Amino acid sequence: MQVSQLTGQKSRLFNKILASSLLLIGSVLYAEPIGDVRESTGASQVTRQTGESYEGAVDLSVLFMDKMETMKGRMKVELIDESVFTITEHSMVIVDKFIYDPNPTKSTLALTFAKGTARFVTSKTGKIPKENISINTSSATIGIRGTDFTVTVDELGRTLVVLLPDETGAPSGSVIVSNLGGEIILDEAYQATLVQSYDVIPKETVILQGITIPMIDNMFIVNPPKEIRKIAEEEEKTTDEKGGILDIDYLDFDALEDDALNREDAFEFTELDINLLDVDFLQDVLDIVAELDKLTELDRKSEEIDSINIEGTTIGFDQDTQYNTLVDKSAGKITLNREVSGKIRITQPIYSNARIVTITDQKPSDIILGDGSGANITIIQQ
Numbered sequence: 001m002q003v004s005q006l007t008g009q010k011s012r013l014f015n016k017i018l019a020s021s022l023l024l025i026g027s028v029l030y031a032e033p034i035g036d037v038r039e040s041t042g043a044s045q046v047t048r049q050t051g052e053s054y055e056g057a058v059d060l061s062v063l064f065m066d067k068m069e070t071m072k073g074r075m076k077v078e079l080i081d082e083s084v085f086t087i088t089e090h091s092m093v094i095v096d097k098f099i100y101d102p103n104p105t106k107s108t109l110a111l112t113f114a115k116g117t118a119r120f121v122t123s124k125t126g127k128i129p130k131e132n133i134s135i136n137t138s139s140a141t142i143g144i145r146g147t148d149f150t151v152t153v154d155e156l157g158r159t160l161v162v163l164l165p166d167e168t169g170a171p172s173g174s175v176i177v178s179n180l181g182g183e184i185i186l187d188e189a190y191q192a193t194l195v196q197s198y199d200v201i202p203k204e205t206v207i208l209q210g211i212t213i214p215m216i217d218n219m220f221i222v223n224p225p226k227e228i229r230k231i232a233e234e235e236e237k238t239t240d241e242k243g244g245i246l247d248i249d250y251l252d253f254d255a256l257e258d259d260a261l262n263r264e265d266a267f268e269f270t271e272l273d274i275n276l277l278d279v280d281f282l283q284d285v286l287d288i289v290a291e292l293d294k295l296t297e298l299d300r301k302s303e304e305i306d307s308i309n310i311e312g313t314t315i316g317f318d319q320d321t322q323y324n325t326l327v328d329k330s331a332g333k334i335t336l337n338r339e340v341s342g343k344i345r346i347t348q349p350i351y352s353n354a355r356i357v358t359i360t361d362q363k364p365s366d367i368i369l370g371d372g373s374g375a376n377i378t379i380i381q382q
Contacts, residue, residue: 190209
């Protein structure tokens with residue numbers, strides 16, 4: 001019993017030590033610097049995930065999930081894999097993901113660029129493979145296959161990406177710009193693309209003329225290159241032609257001018273006019289009785305129709321043949337109805353000559369209209 005109790009105490013003590021160790025290790029990993037501020041001019045700051053803020057001074061350590069932001073200043077940061085990014089005035093970058101492993105295939109870098117202009121120069125050491133580096137903006141994801149490029153994000157969230165040349169003037173690799181709309185590849189020096197939103201495919205690339213690296217700054221926001229202005233103007237023109245909900249002037253709309261009763265389709269019968277409650281799912285007994293009363297009345301008046309010869313049944317309902325015979329002088333027709341184990345309905349001209357023979361499981365009938373010399377109708381119902 002004492003051994004068991006002692007073992008339980010040791011187990012609980014071991015768990016506490018293990019938990020404390022893991023917490024300590026996690027804190028150390030979390031606090032491990034992933035880079036340093038190399039240059040800083042003007043107003044800038046680095047904000048930790050804990051909410052603490054520091055002035056962007058030279059040699060200030062950069063940690064995972066730090067937010068680097070400039071006001072009227074600039075900041076240059078070098079990561080431990082020797083990648084460098086420089087942000088100009090009124091810019092913001094956040095280190096979303098950073099895994100640095102002795103095995104380069106396991107190393108990863110992901111940055112979120114929120115606003116402003118930044119230049120990214122990826123490391124040539126290969127400590128983090130370029131395919132494991134990505135930069136995200138509000139309208140695009142930038143996959144890196146090159147070493148030197150710039151990103152500008154304006155106040156509307158539009159993203160401008162420019163591939164820069166290397167020391168020899170040749171393209172510094174390639175950059176893949178993608179979003180939900182599709183992707184486009186930059187592989188020429190000073191080749192650029194503009195992305196309007198995350199669900200719209202990046203615009204066709206253009207080559208910026210007369211641009212130098214020192215000129216690439218927030219001037220791209222204040223005064224974009226003419227090639228980019230042309231793309232933006234075409235986009236705005238297309239949007240203006242299509243119009244949007246904000247372009248509707250509801251004060252110009254007078255609903256009283258539209259007289260719905262004067263429309264051609266105002267009283268058109270459609271499926272919406274069908275009333276299923278109008279359907280009689282059961283026969284109305286009163287209607288049947290009323291119909292029989294009519295037939296009886298016709299039977300009483302059959303003597304008045306002395307010029308019509310009907311043999312084998314009577315006008316009205318005949319108990320033997322089970323036929324209801326209706327003579328409509330105004331319509332000039334005779335109608336015979338029988339509904340026993342099936343339905344029979346025969347209509348003939350009022351002065352026609354016909355013979356109607358009905359053979360059923362019950363008593364057969366032989367009805368003569370006129371002299372019976374015309375049509376011969378035989379009905380077998382079983």
